[in-house]
Amino acid sequence: xxxxxxxxxxxxxxDDSPExxxxxxxxxxxLRDRGQSFEFVLVxxxxxxxxxxxxxxxxxAGVPVRLLHFNQSFGEERALTAGYRExxxxxxxxxxxxxxxxxxxxxxxxxALERDFDLVAGWRVPRVDPWINRLQSWAYNRxxxxxxxxxxHDLNCGLTGLRRTVIDEVLVEGNAGRFLPVLAxxxxxxxGEVRVRxxxxxxxxxxxxxxxxxxxxxDVVALMFLTRFITxxxxxxxxxxxxxxxxxxxxxxxxxLDHVYGWSLQGDLRNRxxxxxxxxxxxxxxxxxxxxxxxxxxxxxxxxxxRDYTVERELPPGRPAEGGPPAQDAPAATARPRQEAPxxxxxxxxx
Amino acid sequence: xxxxSVIIPVYNExxxxxxxxxxxxxxxxRIPRPSEIVVVDDGSGDGTPAVLETHRLNSRxxxxxxxxxNFGQTAALAAGFQAARGDVFVTMDGxxxxxxxDIEGLLADxxxxxDVVSGWRRHRADSWVYRRLPSQTANRLLAEITGVRLHDFxxxxxxxxxxxxxxxxxxxxxxxxxxxxxxxVGARVGERVVAHHPRRTGHSKYGLGRTYKLLTDMVVLRLLxxxxxxxxxxxxxxxxxxxxxxxxxxxxxxxxTTTVRLVNYSTVVMPSVAVLAFCLAFYFLMMxxxxxxxxxxxxxxxxxxxxxxxxxDIPA
Numbered sequence: 001x002x003x004x005x006x007x008x009x010x011x012x013x014x015d016d017s018p019e020x021x022x023x024x025x026x027x028x029x030x031l032r033d034r035g036q037s038f039e040f041v042l043v044x045x046x047x048x049x050x051x052x053x054x055x056x057x058x059x060x061a062g063v064p065v066r067l068l069h070f071n072q073s074f075g076e077e078r079a080l081t082a083g084y085r086e087x088x089x090x091x092x093x094x095x096x097x098x099x100x101x102x103x104x105x106x107x108x109x110x111x112a113l114e115r116d117f118d119l120v121a122g123w124r125v126p127r128v129d130p131w132i133n134r135l136q137s138w139a140y141n142r143x144x145x146x147x148x149x150x151x152x153h154d155l156n157c158g159l160t161g162l163r164r165t166v167i168d169e170v171l172v173e174g175n176a177g178r179f180l181p182v183l184a185x186x187x188x189x190x191x192g193e194v195r196v197r198x199x200x201x202x203x204x205x206x207x208x209x210x211x212x213x214x215x216x217x218x219d220v221v222a223l224m225f226l227t228r229f230i231t232x233x234x235x236x237x238x239x240x241x242x243x244x245x246x247x248x249x250x251x252x253x254x255x256x257l258d259h260v261y262g263w264s265l266q267g268d269l270r271n272r273x274x275x276x277x278x279x280x281x282x283x284x285x286x287x288x289x290x291x292x293x294x295x296x297x298x299x300x301x302x303x304x305x306x307r308d309y310t311v312e313r314e315l316p317p318g319r320p321a322e323g324g325p326p327a328q329d330a331p332a333a334t335a336r337p338r339q340e341a342p343x344x345x346x347x348x349x350x351x
Numbered sequence: 352x353x354x355x356s357v358i359i360p361v362y363n364e365x366x367x368x369x370x371x372x373x374x375x376x377x378x379x380x381r382i383p384r385p386s387e388i389v390v391v392d393d394g395s396g397d398g399t400p401a402v403l404e405t406h407r408l409n410s411r412x413x414x415x416x417x418x419x420x421n422f423g424q425t426a427a428l429a430a431g432f433q434a435a436r437g438d439v440f441v442t443m444d445g446x447x448x449x450x451x452x453d454i455e456g457l458l459a460d461x462x463x464x465x466d467v468v469s470g471w472r473r474h475r476a477d478s479w480v481y482r483r484l485p486s487q488t489a490n491r492l493l494a495e496i497t498g499v500r501l502h503d504f505x506x507x508x509x510x511x512x513x514x515x516x517x518x519x520x521x522x523x524x525x526x527x528x529x530x531x532x533x534x535x536v537g538a539r540v541g542e543r544v545v546a547h548h549p550r551r552t553g554h555s556k557y558g559l560g561r562t563y564k565l566l567t568d569m570v571v572l573r574l575l576x577x578x579x580x581x582x583x584x585x586x587x588x589x590x591x592x593x594x595x596x597x598x599x600x601x602x603x604x605x606x607x608t609t610t611v612r613l614v615n616y617s618t619v620v621m622p623s624v625a626v627l628a629f630c631l632a633f634y635f636l637m638m639x640x641x642x643x644x645x646x647x648x649x650x651x652x653x654x655x656x657x658x659x660x661x662x663x664d665i666p667a
Contacts, residue, residue, distance in 0.1 A: 188394065188419030231523035234567045269620055276623050283627045290586070290638050296571045297582055298645045303520040309426035312419040314434060317387075318408030 005064075006036035007110065008089030012079035013055070014045045017097050021058045026103040027095060028063045034110065040065045043083040046073035077177045084167050092167060096158025100124075102197040109161035109194055118189035119166050121152055121181050122159035124198035133201070136208060140216055147224055148182045152193055155181065159196055165189075169310060179223060186227055187310055231299060231308055237292025241285040248281030355379075355386040356437030356513070357454070360427030361445030365398035367550070371447040372406045372413065378451035379412065382458070387412045390445070391431045394421035424507075429521040440511045448476070449508040450546040457510035457543060466515045466538035466659070469501055469530055470508035470545035477549075489565055496573045497531030501542050504530060508545050515659065524564065528572050535575070537659045582646060586639025590632045597628035 009027060013020065024040060031038040042065060044052055052069065059065050068086055070079065080094060091113050093106060101122065112120045127134050137156060145151055155178045162184070170183050185191045229236035251274060259269040269275060357375060361368050372388070379386045390403055392415060400417065407413045416434055418427060428442060439461055443449045453470065460468040475483050486505055493504045504527055511529075515538055519529060530540050578585035604621035 188422075232564075232567070232571075234571050235564060238567045238570070239563075275620060279624055279627050283631050286631060287634055290589070290635065292567075293571070293574055293585075294582075294638055294642050294645070296574065297642050299522075300520070300571075300575055301646055303522045307429075308522055309422040309430055310419040311430055311434075312417045314417075315404075315407055315415045317410050317413050319411045 003088075005039050005089045006091065007031060007034075007038040008041055008087035008092045009038065010041045010043070010080060010083035010087055010092060010094045011097050012043045012045060012076045012083060012094075013047065013097050014073070014076050014079065015097075016047075016051060017055070019098050020055065021060055023095065023097070023099065023103075024063050024065065025060045027106060028060070030103050030106055034107070038064070039089065041068060041083045041087055042066070043068045043079040044070065045076065045079040046070045080177060081171065084171055087164075087167065090164055091161060092164060093161040094159065098202055099199055100158050100201065102199060105159065105194070105196040106161075108196065109159060112192055112194050113161045113163060116190065117192040119162040119181055119184045119191045120160070121154065121191070121193045122157035122196040123152070123154040123193045124157055125153075125195050126198065127201075128198045129201040129203075132207065133203075143220065144178075144182075144223070147220060148185075148227060150182050150185045150191060152181055152191070154193070157196070163189075178219065179226075182223060182227065188312070231303075233295035233299060234289075234292040237288050237295065241287070241289030241292065244281050244285030244288060246285075248278045248283075248285060251278035251281065353387045353436045354384050354438045355382065355441065355458070356389055356431075356435035356439070357386065357441045357443060358389045358391065358428065358431035358435055359443045359445045360391045360393055360424050360431060360507075361395065361399055361403075362393040362421060362424075362427075363395045363397045363399060364445045364447075365395075365402050367447040368399060368445050369402050369406065371443075371445065371451070372410075375443075375451040376410065376412070378454060382455060387414060387435070387437065389414050389416065389431045389435050391427040391434075392417045393423070393427040394418050423524070425521050425524055425526040428526050432516055432521070435513070438513050440513050440516055442507055442509050442511075444507040446550055448548050448550060449506075450548065453508060453543070453545040454510070456545075457508070460541050460543055461510050461512060463541075464539060465541035466512045467530055467533045468510045468541045468543055469503065470506040471501070471503040471542050472506050472547035473502070473544045474547060476547050485562070492569060493527075493531065493572075496569050497528070497534055499530050499534040499540050501530055501540065503542075504528075506545070524568060528568065531572055532575070580646070582642030583639040586635045586642065590635035590639070593628050593632035593635060597625050597632055600625035600628060 009031075011020075011023070017023075020042075028038070028040075040063060042055075044055070044067060047055065047069075052067075056067070066086070068082060070082070083094070084092060091110060093109060095106075101124070105122070109120050109122065127137075137154075141153055141155055144155055145153075160180070162180070166180075166184050166187075166189055170180065170187050170189070181191050225236060255269060255272050255275050255278065258264055259272075357379070359368075359371075359375075368390070372390075375388060379388070388410070390413065392400060392403060394417075403413075403415050407415050414434070416430055418430060431442070432440065439458065441454050441457060443451070449470065457468045457470070477483055486503075490502060490504050494500055494502075507526075509529070515533065516529070518536075519532055521529075525532070534540050574582075574585060600621045604625055
């Protein structure tokens, strides 16, 4: 059942996807041109019996497709994560579920992967959506690349190609989408982007709505926290809590001095509701700080299970040790890829 | 059969690492036990990999690990510890400031029964203002916090018993705190004066801008060293302290202020402080319980804070 293939294309389907037949046909044609084996993995995000049946009927003949079903809807990001995890290909490409991009551009992504990248993100230029949407996503991408240090122009493109090793090392539940390039970059993988042709964009013009903005903002916060402070949470909480305590102390100090020396006219401490603010700031700061301590304890307890570095290669001595047989890692000059987490095989075989 | 592993994390040391390896090899030749050198290349971007490759091909004991990018000294050390095969580990700086001839002395101390022996660069060859003064202050603080009387926590030249160091989890910037963590689990920590040379080439990767990190790390260390297995005791103490403050302010709030004019803020000030202090005390207690929850549900596999045991069998 699990013979390896070269390329796995993953699609997360959250709705009826009227163009799915067309997409599978066109991408399959492009992949056949390459002469490599491939498979499609479609993750159905809780579509229900009748819609699934209709979808199944629309699968084009002669295209290897695996359907994975969620029994209820978990959203596109988690569907994509599941698809990545089940992918069997050496290279894995996520595709948009409608005709967003030119299918011929998949060659660029795959070529870049074969050549010199571990993860390749698509960059839609020129964008076809209205200027207001372009402006918003431009701002989002600028902020994200400034915060993360990963110079990518388009984090929301539906087309992303990656090597299997990226999935094995970086993927955790629910970070398959926008975060994956950033997290892969932090792991030391080579992250690049290729320009792809933007055919059309689903969704309406205008401002994306408050909900989208809130979620994007939370993305930014989460990403900052994840990339900078995950192993040292007190540096983050300590900064926030320390600033709060400092502000509170300054405020209270000024109020007390003002009470004693009567600099301002309403100097009497009994009439100053600002005192409550000051004390509350101090208390809040202490709380935030101690949250950081709790986080440190949790990280310390779990540190054995998380390794925050990756060994790229390990090379044995060039000459055999005197007297003994050659080093057990011979042949000497070839790199031996190091097994990550030996207790958890990278490739799970159900049989 | 390797019994001694020398672990060297390097980052952009193309000028220093070659001479260091040559010296190290001849020093190890004089030590009558099988040994290996594990150099961990922490994502160097200069000529370091090429230099290492040349030495590796001509060496009987040099193994080279390359990390995928620059992950920092702690990660490099952790990778080295993971890969090393000896019974005894010695760690060294890759910049040539440590002297390989000190290894023999460190090994002798391990023979004498220590679990960790730390080098002490008594005569440091660094700038006073930028390196030695901050490091003296930090060392004194660290000695105070951990209760380990060492003079030089930052010296990379250290020797460890492998059985011990494999149990210590290294992450973030923990390498500086290994002696402290070691003492917390009951390891015997010793110290030995070692030589310190000026840098041959290249430049130092440290500077002054680490104070904040070091400070927060010390707070964490104190917490981990003393309370990692009983967090409720830590937060419980905080809670009791805050409760005492709350009770005191409550008392002040309701005391007859006609006689005690000084604390005549009672109508607003003391009640509000008292209420907030009570909240805080309660919050600390809950935090402590939450820590217990987090700790008791994960089973650390031979975690770093289980006390060390020494076995002694008395033959019948």
